Amino acid sequence: MSKYLAVIKDSLREALASRVLWIVLILITFLLLFLAPLSYREDLTWRLRDDDIKDLPAFMDTIREQSGSEDPSPAQRIWTLLSSDHQADLRKLNITDRTDQERTQNPFEIVRVVNRFRDELNEQLERRDFYDEASFDGVVMLSNELRQLRDEEVDDLTDQEVRRLNRLLLEASFPDEVKTSPPTSIQIVYGWASVLDPIPLRSSSLRETVQSVAAWVMKWFIGAIGIVIAILVTAPIIPQMFDPGSLHLLLSKPISRWLLFLAKFVGGCAFILIGATYLIGGLWLILGSRFGVWDANILLSIPIYLFVFAIYYSVSSLIGIVWRSPIVCIALTIVFWLACFVIGLIKVEFEARVWNKTRLVDVIEADETLLVTDEMGVAAEWDEEARVWEPVFVSQDQQDARPILMFMKSIPREFRPVGPLFDANHDRLVSATPTFPPTKMNLNVGSRADHWEPVSTLAAPTGTMAMFREADGQVLIVASMGLHRIVGDPTRPKQPVKIFGRELPFISSSPFQTVSPEDPVLLTQPAMAALNPTTHELALYTRASVTIVAKGADGKYAVERRHEFDGTEQQPAVIGIGGNTLVAGRDDGRIQMLDATTFEVLRDEKPEGPNQPRFVRASPDGRWFTIVFHNGNLWLYDAEADELTKPRVAGQGDISMAAFSHDNRLFVADQSVRLSQYELPTLRVVRRYSPRLDWIGRTYRYGIVPLYYLFPKPGELDKTFQYLLSGKETATGNRSDLTATQQTLDPWTPLWSSALFTLVVLTISCVYIEWQEF
């Protein structure tokens, strides 16, 4: 063994004598010195960033329109504090009412006014006199933080606190327009200077962000650039060994050829280990000392990087022993690197942008007809003859948005339709789909008689986020500003109200009846709603609290009880309610089972570790609950027996949805488009809807997947790294929305497949070197 250790030692010696290594080490030193002054400061969040107001031009018009009212209001307050010349600008530039042609005629003017408005609004947020009690009198202040700050005397507040108060007032006044912000932001500091805009991030989330950044750096900086440099540096090692004057001496020694080769291979890896340890160790020290993120798992990127390098180096070595030319080694290894990269990219992107978009996320029973909806919100009806899901009830808005949505990895909440819901009373489907661009939502109605052809006449209530069928079959719409029931004909346009034959101005009849509780429940994000299919109570979750409302005799809803969850207001949750049980899936992976009356926590556990839940649904009888996690695993909670189990159903790990039929059977969707129906509690398969693969499915299953498994996946080991850092099998994209799709990390596949590939290549190399004559 000492002979082979000598070869490895010699490789290290060669590394230390290499000028290239020292150049790389010097460059790494410069990089670390450059990054060393980087740090952060935690400030209260107040400044409006570009994307904090969802539709700034529309918001500007809202302010302008409401400024004319004589009653004091937040909009009027903002308008008053605007400079007079900017007020003139806004009056002149009615952006939303302009035609597209008018907008394109003077785009720069619009951009200038929009930027100025945002700047002036930020200046207003700095003012101590922004809060005016009369103007903000009608604003519902749900946020504890806001209430606490408002209760203080403004003079007692620091400048930062005043700005924060003003920001919270703005958010509370315009919950649909202005995004809610975390209490604190991270301000990146270089030395003493602030750089970039503050990042709306809690310091507790810093670790997660650092993990994401570390994985990104791992993938692109170290995994791509670093690997190419490493290939260039180490390419000559194996070919040099085959210089006849050197090789024959080595082969004359009493050593095994294949072990000599492997020792040289390990020596080449040791070469890279020095550079990687220095760089990643240095970055770890900076993150620890400057950002307080002492995460030893970051150091795991050293062996992962080494492993990534070993994959390429095994190929480079095989090329080296066959062609014995460093140039050929470099060229072919880089071609191989590109091939791996492209194949990995095709698979990941195809999955994210095409395959996953067709995943089933809901099932709708329209009497005998079974419908499903996919990630894009497109409904489809099962065609038994053709064995396909046939799209139905696709609105014009959805058709317009489809090309754009196909390019998005995850569909943002603004683009997600609500519904469809089966309105059994009228034998029709009802949904609300966002317009494109998503400035409002249209209500779509399609009756069975018209083959579910959607009719879109009216706008859905502002901030529509859910639809439910009440006990009597009426359709209830849950919107951010309140609850509405469809009582009229939603296919008819609004009709002006006439008295004595004269139309009343500003008033028109609406098919929506507002049934909000007296004490309104504003659903500001993160928010969600769930209907108890047993009691028909409604659970409304917003900002870490859940309110149970129930329909009264007058048809209006009234608040029954309220519960505050632990954690911060920014933490999203998914809830399901059935019988006397409320199940809440929290963003830290916890599943809490509560008594729906007393809110006593019956169970609190993390069945999937830190992996986040995506959907929680209750069975009509209130006994069963499904919890689908982002990593594709399904858990079943039996409230009667108080048992939480991972059911033995097909497709665990690939499940996109689980729901219940009207007769308490379980629907489970896997393999993107397959739907299975199980009997409970036996879990016997009642029926399976397995559609024929279309060209997309065939391309994926028979083209992309085999190629992907054949090639190593060095470009995806960053996901393994990210998993090791976070413990989560998916990457969180949207921190305020648990129902948004998350990228699957699939941490172990790249590892074993790459290890197998490397092993095969090294074996071929060993056999070749053992049998080839030199």
Place this chain on the structure above:
Amino acid sequence: MSSSAAIEVKDLKKSYRNGLFGRPFAALKGVSFRVDRGEIFGLLGPNGAGKTTLIKTVLGIIRRNGGDATLLGKPAGDRESRLRVGYLPENLRLASHHTALTALEYYGRLSGLSGSDIKSQRWRLLESVGLLGRERESIKKFSKGMLQRLGLAQALLHDPELLILDEPTDGLDPVGRSHVRSVLHRLKDEGKTIFLNSHILQEVELVCDRVAIMDRGELRALGSVAEIAPQQAEGVEVELLVAGERDAVARAMGDRTLTDWQSRGRDHKLVLQLMDQGAIDRCVDDLRKQQISVVQLNPRRLTLEDAFLKLLASPAADGDTPVATPATATARTSGPTATVAAEEAVDAVEVVEDVEVIDET
């Protein structure tokens, strides 16, 4: 095969193929000989004769296609025998990150030595090859001669029984060659067996006990230098310096064939091939009869180089005919049936006419 031989090859065959589908060509066509322990054995031959192929086969670096080869009593390529062999390859290249000390440490380890053994040996060896004082310099600064000497040191580091040196003086200046020669003699005195592969004839002539000449994959001659050179002589080459009239000189020479005739006035330099001393005497008599003064007469001895060149100029031996059977070795072109035990071999070295010419590049 006898276990007393340092190297023994019998009917050794090796052919290469250019690419997967290329025509094979024979690099060794059934070579047989034996190197005894304690002798310095020289293998001669032009470039492409198959000398390095022979060494690589014996060391197990490449596989043979036929015949047998043993190294220190073990089959060729055996790891245990390689432990007892020191090898200096042709055109030695050492990785440029080494110093003389680290190179010796590295190759010493590969030869199975412990760290302490290496440390105890390397200073003595560096001194013996004349590299003491340069041991910590990067070998990038070494001349070719210094590298060869370092290569020799690494070959000697583990105190091998057998040294196989492939062109050890290639590229060395006269001083360097002399230095290597003295090292070889000293090693011989220490009882080491040395197998020397060279195409520098003077080198072999000066140091080797026995010599084998290879050409185009075949063994063409085997024996001591003294034995091989006279075998090639067909008479004596004589150089004559004479004084007299040109016509008289021409008459005296008669029909003798002159290989050279240079004249300056009455002085003439003649070079001619004569069969024996009687022929020389008759030539002098003829010159004197024509009143020509014989100023100087120089008979020239045939060197190994002359023998070598003559041998290579002659056609190769028939494949089935033994070519040389010296006192302690057997040499044949091919065919296991022609093997003759060393003890039974005749003293003389024979060279056999060849009937087959191989197109070897």
